Amino acid sequence: MYTIFSEEGxxxxxxxxxxxxxxxxxPSLDSLLALTGDDLDQVNQAILRRMESRVDLIPKLAGHxxxxxxxxxxxxxxxxxxxxxxxxxxxHILLAACVEFIHTATLLHDDVVDESDLRRGNATANVLxxxxxxxxxxxxxxxxxxxxxxxxxxxxILRILANASAVIAEGEVLQLLTxxxxxTSEDTYMEVITAKTAALFSAACRxxxxxxxxxxxxxxxxxxxxxxxxxxxxxxxxxxxxSARQATLGKSIGDDFKExxxxxxxxxxxxxxxxxxxxxxxxxxxxxEQVPEDLATALSLMERHGTLRDTIERARHYGAIARDAxxxxxxxxxxxxxxxxxDFCIHRAY
Amino acid sequence: MYTIFSEEGxxxxxxxxxxxxxxxxxPSLDSLLALTGDDLDQVNQAILRRMESRVDLIPKLAGHxxxxxxxxxxxxxxxxxxxxxxxxxxxHILLAACVEFIHTATLLHDDVVDESDLRRGNATANVLxxxxxxxxxxxxxxxxxxxxxxxxxxxxILRILANASAVIAEGEVLQLLTxxxxxTSEDTYMEVITAKTAALFSAACRxxxxxxxxxxxxxxxxxxxxxxxxxxxxxxxxxxxxSARQATLGKSIGDDFKExxxxxxxxxxxxxxxxxxxxxxxxxxxxxEQVPEDLATALSLMERHGTLRDTIERARHYGAIARDAxxxxxxxxxxxxxxxxxDFCIHRAY
Numbered sequence: 001m002y003t004i005f006s007e008e009g010x011x012x013x014x015x016x017x018x019x020x021x022x023x024x025x026x027p028s029l030d031s032l033l034a035l036t037g038d039d040l041d042q043v044n045q046a047i048l049r050r051m052e053s054r055v056d057l058i059p060k061l062a063g064h065x066x067x068x069x070x071x072x073x074x075x076x077x078x079x080x081x082x083x084x085x086x087x088x089x090x091x092h093i094l095l096a097a098c099v100e101f102i103h104t105a106t107l108l109h110d111d112v113v114d115e116s117d118l119r120r121g122n123a124t125a126n127v128l129x130x131x132x133x134x135x136x137x138x139x140x141x142x143x144x145x146x147x148x149x150x151x152x153x154x155x156x157i158l159r160i161l162a163n164a165s166a167v168i169a170e171g172e173v174l175q176l177l178t179x180x181x182x183x184t185s186e187d188t189y190m191e192v193i194t195a196k197t198a199a200l201f202s203a204a205c206r207x208x209x210x211x212x213x214x215x216x217x218x219x220x221x222x223x224x225x226x227x228x229x230x231x232x233x234x235x236x237x238x239x240x241x242x243s244a245r246q247a248t249l250g251k252s253i254g255d256d257f258k259e260x261x262x263x264x265x266x267x268x269x270x271x272x273x274x275x276x277x278x279x280x281x282x283x284x285x286x287x288x289e290q291v292p293e294d295l296a297t298a299l300s301l302m303e304r305h306g307t308l309r310d311t312i313e314r315a316r317h318y319g320a321i322a323r324d325a326x327x328x329x330x331x332x333x334x335x336x337x338x339x340x341x342x343d344f345c346i347h348r349a350y
Numbered sequence: 351m352y353t354i355f356s357e358e359g360x361x362x363x364x365x366x367x368x369x370x371x372x373x374x375x376x377p378s379l380d381s382l383l384a385l386t387g388d389d390l391d392q393v394n395q396a397i398l399r400r401m402e403s404r405v406d407l408i409p410k411l412a413g414h415x416x417x418x419x420x421x422x423x424x425x426x427x428x429x430x431x432x433x434x435x436x437x438x439x440x441x442h443i444l445l446a447a448c449v450e451f452i453h454t455a456t457l458l459h460d461d462v463v464d465e466s467d468l469r470r471g472n473a474t475a476n477v478l479x480x481x482x483x484x485x486x487x488x489x490x491x492x493x494x495x496x497x498x499x500x501x502x503x504x505x506x507i508l509r510i511l512a513n514a515s516a517v518i519a520e521g522e523v524l525q526l527l528t529x530x531x532x533x534t535s536e537d538t539y540m541e542v543i544t545a546k547t548a549a550l551f552s553a554a555c556r557x558x559x560x561x562x563x564x565x566x567x568x569x570x571x572x573x574x575x576x577x578x579x580x581x582x583x584x585x586x587x588x589x590x591x592x593s594a595r596q597a598t599l600g601k602s603i604g605d606d607f608k609e610x611x612x613x614x615x616x617x618x619x620x621x622x623x624x625x626x627x628x629x630x631x632x633x634x635x636x637x638x639e640q641v642p643e644d645l646a647t648a649l650s651l652m653e654r655h656g657t658l659r660d661t662i663e664r665a666r667h668y669g670a671i672a673r674d675a676x677x678x679x680x681x682x683x684x685x686x687x688x689x690x691x692x693d694f695c696i697h698r699a700y
Contacts, residue, residue: 053520053523054520055520055523055524055527057523057526057527058520058523105489106489109485109486109489112462112481112482112485130526131462131481132462132526133523133526135459135462135485136459136519136522136523136526137519137523138489139455139456139459139488139492139515139518139519139522140516140519140520140523142489142492142493142515143492143512143515143516143518143519144516146496146508146512146515147509147512147513147516149512150505150508150509150512153505155500155503155505158496158500158508159497159500162493162496162497162499162500163497165489165492165493165496166490166493166494166497168489168493169486169487169489169490169493170403170404170405170408170490172486172489173403173405173407173408173483173486173487173490174405176407176480176482176483176486177405177407
């Protein structure tokens, strides 16, 4: 782990996620993409086709965010999960598109909630077309996802994704309530990310077993894989918001800090800090009274208490559970690619 | 029709909706309520039960708007439609709750979009808890509606309400695009209200036939009844926004005018006006450059061209179609109550 300084002071800690591990090829999504790429092309075409509307602004705005450089990790998980279950039909294409529509709707509503200006280096839809349009196009996409599921005809898949959708909304509300609350517990933080992020990861994976008509135990194994992967993914995301690696993502560093969002690196730093440090977190995150040097101070406190390192440690724990869930399935290239996806989510430095 | 003057000048036109008709008892929702009241109590209980969440803010915020004095006209339509179809089971209770959840979600998102401060005389949820919470609780309610529909288990009902939900979002986006556009045509206005309002009225009615397992022709008759009733309802709503009767609703007069919303009374006044009048509408509604006297001027222009009267005339036309759709069903107290609902929607002066 090393630290970058700018003229303003320390601005970022570079997390070395490989610390203490043997050097190995950097894990990536390449294997997953190689296995699902043909299907993913079809998913992308389905997305373009199904976001059409006689109201031009809808595909324009939705297309802006959908084409905005996302990794499509959630629909790829659906595609890989169906492959892992030996499915040979075509239903997974549209269902993977549904998963991406639900994800996109939450991004659109998140950007309104966060008043974000940038997502992956691009201006957000709410900046370009206003909050109103972002809210309504999000509503359209979620409704369109349900239309497609109805067309698919599986009540079980409708149940899984309707549940995920309700849980995501609950998680987002809970996150809103914890914002600026430095006393937020690690338990509550875990509840937030399990709901807002992991619920869709688990649903995306679980429907793979349902489409393939596999036994309940396989559906549950995929659910567990997805849920634990999603938790690990979000933990690392929250650590990266304080890491220099973010800069290459087009995201500015310290977005969560500026908003007073309470993520695990902060939860731990607050708990482990002394009275002076807690006063610092309360001023900067609860009262949002910030001066430019505060981010550097925040980073040094996180470094002092090892909270970024430990956030990644927590992610490793969930990654390990995800890997064991996967062990339920026979080994092979799909299981390997999903296993590498866990490593990627934990070690990502893109 | 007569006009009310205040110190600022003319402030409202009192629409006499009975003009040219024989005096008769004022139509109300009383008969509909008498027929569906017991069921509606159960619907209200189901709403309270089903909006529960481990995140307290969700039932609190949702409860604020759901308890905020709405007439429950949409769920009452579902209840009456099932009764008209001779249904004797219990499924209609939760389905009527779904309809109200979808409606409530659109209200929550509308208030964010319109930046409204008041709804039915109460502070809106976005003022009390912020736009963010309103967006997210709206998302929760729509997801919860789909969860309940999945539990009910009818793919046909899921299809009807998923379609309605997508069409509503399209209509809201289209309305956003017509805001401040004085050149909006009557056709486009009709497209907006058919989508944003009539789609849910028609779906609420149609599902009555589906629950009762009645033939397609009855589903279509109820769909037509609901759609035309919804159009009439919205036309009158848009006229009432320029009418003194609104004051008793806790709504201020001229909200649409202040926002530059282009409704039929304006569409017609713009088309029928001369160059000076069009310049007035462009200044006040397109550029939103308004002084306090402008609302009075707007009202006098609408009066000169009879645009409120003609908006109500258009509503009567759709009301007549709704009545003929209803004629498909055997006469009786339910058909009578639904027929009176048409009259109520056109003549309402509450």
